[in-house]
Amino acid sequence: MDFSFLSDPRYDILGAFWMTIQLTFFSAIGALVLGTVLAAMRVSPVPVLRGFATVYVNIVRNIPLTVVIIMMYFVLFSQLGLRVAERTPGVNPQGYLDTTNFRLAVIGFILYTATFVAEAIRSGINTVPPGQAEAARAIGLRFTQVLGLIILPQAFRAVIAPLASVLIALIKNTTIASAIGVAEASVIIVTGIEFNPDQITAIFLVVALGFIVLTLPTGLLLGALAKKMAVKR
Amino acid sequence: MKYRTKAGLAGVAALALLLSACGGNSGSAGGVIASGTAAAGSATSAAGSAVSSATSAASSAASSATGSAGGSATGSAAAGDSALLTKAEGGSLIVGIKYDQPGLGLKNPDGSFSGFDVEVAKYVAEKLGVPESGIEFKESKSAERENLIDRGEVDYIVATYSITDARKEKVNFAGPYFVAHQDLLVKADNADITGPDSLDGKILCSVTGSTPAQKVKDNYSATVALQEFGTYTECVEALRTGVVDAVTTDDVILAGYAAQYPGELKLVGSGFSDENYGIGLAKGDDAGTTAINDAIQAMIDDGSWAAALESTVGPSGYTIPTPPTPGS
Numbered sequence: 001m002d003f004s005f006l007s008d009p010r011y012d013i014l015g016a017f018w019m020t021i022q023l024t025f026f027s028a029i030g031a032l033v034l035g036t037v038l039a040a041m042r043v044s045p046v047p048v049l050r051g052f053a054t055v056y057v058n059i060v061r062n063i064p065l066t067v068v069i070i071m072m073y074f075v076l077f078s079q080l081g082l083r084v085a086e087r088t089p090g091v092n093p094q095g096y097l098d099t100t101n102f103r104l105a106v107i108g109f110i111l112y113t114a115t116f117v118a119e120a121i122r123s124g125i126n127t128v129p130p131g132q133a134e135a136a137r138a139i140g141l142r143f144t145q146v147l148g149l150i151i152l153p154q155a156f157r158a159v160i161a162p163l164a165s166v167l168i169a170l171i172k173n174t175t176i177a178s179a180i181g182v183a184e185a186s187v188i189i190v191t192g193i194e195f196n197p198d199q200i201t202a203i204f205l206v207v208a209l210g211f212i213v214l215t216l217p218t219g220l221l222l223g224a225l226a227k228k229m230a231v232k233r
Numbered sequence: 234m235k236y237r238t239k240a241g242l243a244g245v246a247a248l249a250l251l252l253s254a255c256g257g258n259s260g261s262a263g264g265v266i267a268s269g270t271a272a273a274g275s276a277t278s279a280a281g282s283a284v285s286s287a288t289s290a291a292s293s294a295a296s297s298a299t300g301s302a303g304g305s306a307t308g309s310a311a312a313g314d315s316a317l318l319t320k321a322e323g324g325s326l327i328v329g330i331k332y333d334q335p336g337l338g339l340k341n342p343d344g345s346f347s348g349f350d351v352e353v354a355k356y357v358a359e360k361l362g363v364p365e366s367g368i369e370f371k372e373s374k375s376a377e378r379e380n381l382i383d384r385g386e387v388d389y390i391v392a393t394y395s396i397t398d399a400r401k402e403k404v405n406f407a408g409p410y411f412v413a414h415q416d417l418l419v420k421a422d423n424a425d426i427t428g429p430d431s432l433d434g435k436i437l438c439s440v441t442g443s444t445p446a447q448k449v450k451d452n453y454s455a456t457v458a459l460q461e462f463g464t465y466t467e468c469v470e471a472l473r474t475g476v477v478d479a480v481t482t483d484d485v486i487l488a489g490y491a492a493q494y495p496g497e498l499k500l501v502g503s504g505f506s507d508e509n510y511g512i513g514l515a516k517g518d519d520a521g522t523t524a525i526n527d528a529i530q531a532m533i534d535d536g537s538w539a540a541a542l543e544s545t546v547g548p549s550g551y552t553i554p555t556p557p558t559p560g561s
Contacts, residue, residue, distance in 0.1 A: 074467070078474040090434040093458035097436060101460075178441055181461040190376060190442030197379040198402035 001202045010195060011188055017210050019184040023105060023174040024214075028167055030110035035117025040147055042122055053118070061115035065108075065176050072108040073101075073180040097181070105177040113170050120162040124155030129233075157229040164222035168215045185210055317388050317514055317521035321361035328354045329373030329381055329390035329513075333466065336489030336546040338392055346370050349485075352541035353410055353532065354391040357512065360528035375440070379403040382513055389514040389525065393486060396511040405518055406511035407525035409557045410532075413483035414504030415445050418472065418490060421499045426479055428503040429453035435478040436460055438468035445481045448506065465490065473497065483508050485546055492549030509557070529559040 005011055041053035060068070076082045077100070084103040087096045128151050136146040175186035185207055192203035320326060330350050331338035338350040351370070358368050373381050373392050381387045382404045393413075396406045417437075419426045426432060432454040439446030441461040450457055460477050462468050468480040469490045480487065484504050491498045512525050532538045533556040542553050 070467075074470060078471055078476050093434050093436055093456065097458040097460055178461075179463050181441070181459075183461075187441060192442075193376045193379075194442045194444065195399060197400055200379075 001205075002199045003202050003206075005192065005196050005199050005203060006206070008196075010191060012183075013185075013188060013206065013210070016183060016185045016188050017214070019102075019177075019182065020171070020174050020214070023102070023109065023177055023182070023184060024167075024171050026106045027109035027113060027170060027174070030106065031113035031117050031166075031170070032163075034110055034114035036121060036152070038114055038118035039121035039125065040152075042118065043125055043147070045143060057115045057118055060112060061119075063112075065112055065173055066179055068112050069105060069108045069176050069179050072104040076107075077104055101177075101181045105174075105180060105182050109170065109173065109177075113166065113173070116166045116169070117163065120159045120166060121152075121155055123162070124157075124159035125151055127158045128154045154231055157231050160222055160226035160229055164219055164226065167222070168219055171214050171218065172211060315518050315520035315524075316385070317518055318361065318524060320388055321358070321363050324363060325367040325369065326358050326361070326363045326388045327369045327371050327386070328358065329371050329378065329387035329392055330354060331374075331392045332372045333464065334393060334486060334489060335493055336549060336551075337486065340370075340372075347545065349411070349541055349545040350391040350393065352537075352545060353512070353529070354389075356532045356537060356541075357389070357391070357525055357528040360531060361524060375443075378513060382515055385515070389512050389521075391512050393483065394511055394513050396509045400513070404513045404516050405522045406513055407522045408511035408529055408559050409509035409561075410512065410529045410538075410559060411485070411510040412554065412557045413485045413508040413510060415448065415481060415506045415508065416484035416487055416504050417501040418469070418480040418487040418498055419478065419501060420472065420475075421497055423478075423499075426501060428501060429481075429505055432457040432479065434458075436476070438462065438471055438477040438480045439482060440465055440468070443482070445483075449481060453505075469494075469498070485551060488546055488549040488551040492546075523560075526560040533559075 038053045041049040044050055085096055085099040132150055133146055136150045174184055177184050178187050188207050189203060192200055332340040337348040339348050340346055355365055371387050373390050378390055429449050430453045433456045436458045437446055437449060438460045441463060446459045450459060471477045472480050487500055491500055514521050538556055539553055
């Protein structure tokens, strides 16, 4: 098999995978925060919050991710005029463009992935025996305290394994960002088809291998952590 | 449960009928159908359609057999070593085109196809002995073209397919049947973009992984910013809302978009670089390549080439160029 494309400067393979890692990193943090908030809203005693979170989760997770990402650009940015970076005329237009696309993509990934995080955490909340919440309320804790001090710490320990699946899915999902021009790992394949169709099998292999290098250790590490942290009942 | 039994019986009946239709033993088949019908009403229609499709398949096979017996001169000449010409003798071809390129290859809402590439595809097929009714069009997106040919899913591709050395490693090219020039599409009221070297500080849009935008950055405007999308339609949309300043690719493609939004978008018209559009077919099929080259030459010679361009991209104001020399 011909791997000569590896030395071609057109294929910035490390740069592309670095972009994938960055997208994953910021999206994962954002999704964890938003997902926790959504899960808290879904179990909260306030009907309006509960209703909003239910509607949000069920709508957003059922929209294909490609549509979510393209909507970020063509609706939020292009039509509604949301600006996520400052454009100074004549100064580094490429930098402005890359920042804009990156941030729009991250917002899209956060909005989408948070729904799956929320559902995972909610299932974790269900593993905590109801007696614990009742006991917490009995000693006079408010809802936020019950959730923050008693329920969520236990729930998180129960859902590390499902959250690892969400994270692995997110790593692979970041390939959608190329739809709005973020040069992440999948762009290597598109570029390869254009310039080196004769080496396409080798290019596929390299990209697939790159993703395995990212996802496999993530799964193993979080799997081990899940075992260690699980609350024995 | 009841439904499943019925469906199963209907399936058995249809299968038996199909087998018997092939074998020609109508006597025993009749009995099976009768019992099938008694058990399930729906069996009748299923079996009926099986009969009709079997009959039509048989008759079309017969007609195509007679058709190839009459055979076209081009087809039978070197059909032995050319998969394409052998297939063409059978009276049907699968041709790859674009479905989303106005003026070149477009699938219309009513299911018909239009555009210059489509006209070329039809003319070539006819020269190979296949009438328009024998052509099956198949969408071939840029990224899939080599694989479609490689796997034999299409017999040839006419889809703004630029002849390049790397692609020649995977496929054979007939043509060029058209030479396009890279150009820029901008808003109609834009006066400061006059060519590829006036793009510094501007945002230029093209399709992910394609050559045109990178070429501008490398050769003309070093500080132009490149926005990439999956399709040119998205670029044109972004141009209309003003988040990109210009779209670049081949002039004939851009002309199609300019025609969609008359008065709103315009071509800059300072064509740079040559893109030779070829017809892609299976690697090593030299007899087929020669036959297609002859067909393109014939299309140019008898005036259908210019007429096809005039009727497809002409309305966008695109000037019909002098034809290229196929096989060069």
